[in-house]
Amino acid sequence: MSARARLTPQMQDYEAKFTDGGDVRWLPYLMYFHPAGHRSTTVNTDSVGFRYATTADGRPVSVADHDGIDSVRLLAGSSTVFGIGAAGDDWTLPSRLTAHDPRPEPWLNFGGRSFNSTQELLLLTLYRHLLPKVEEIVLFSGFNNLGLARQPQSRRGDHGAFFNAGQFFDALPAEVADSPSMFQRLRGIGPSRPAQDEPVPSMEEQLDYATDLTLRHLRQWQTVAKDLGAKLTYVLQPLAGWVRPTGSPEEEEIFAELDAIGGFTATYGDILRTEVNLDYAARIETGAKEMGVGFVNLSPVLADAITDDQWLFVDRIHFNDEGHDFVARKLLQLL
Known part of the structure; x- marks a missing residue:
């Protein structure tokens, strides 16, 4: 049995539906989002x-x-906020914040797996109308923008590169995907596979x-937070x-296995240095x-x-x- 299967059996549930090879829903404007109405342990x-997430009295919300x-209160961000790695909904960050927060408002899970800051902002724009009064917003983010910044300029467009690019362009009709446009240049190229004719940007x-992309979008979060009357804090995720x-011994065993399978360190090892943080x-x-903004x-x-x-x-992320x-x-x- 692999280290991941033995130490983190819950990851099998995420891989079945909530990874690039899982049940990705392609959505207008947002690109992709989680399966709706999914049920599992x-x-x-x-x-x-x-x-x-779970309220203080154990009710799902x-x-x-x-x-x-x-x-x-709103915890926004990407897959770490969504809770990849948690054994259940009551062990995600929003649920644990509610469990330990003496204030009466529960924390909602406003995370989108594999989102960059553009998609995090769009998620707020598209679904703000569903929210009750928001007292506080914590934007818990940062890695995806930096990880995707290694893409050459032709892959970033005006608003940053995005994960699942290969799957998205493979799903386009052939007449669109084969047109002489950025779609064609991006087709089949994922976040860690830069174009052969363009160098990887320096650190x-x-x-x-x-930083520029993050602050550009943080200003828009600030505008919305002011309109909502909510306190806003940006947390650079660990x-x-x-x-x-x-x-820890368990982490090192898992990391070694993941490196052998997917080469995370080979792709992002330069980012993992303390001085970069x-x-x-x-x-x-x-x-x-x-x-x-805090x-x-x-x-x-x-x-x-x-x-x-x-x-x-x-x-190394979750x-x-x-x-x-x-x-x-x-x-x-x-906070």
């Missing part, structure tokens, strides 16, 4: 695809299913681009390599402060609090149940 989604709840260029150079965080923090770089916070044998990650609970507790101390 691991993950459940509402009528439009948002994952359920979501963006499209919150009857009787007048006001909420400095990647940081510049990811990565395993940003928290500590060597993980600190540089990226400083850039975003400067821009956020100029806007009057900022948290969570990786150093976890680094100071974690023990050497504490197992938090199921891969948490297990203990990790979700630990991160939620630490985050609440900073």
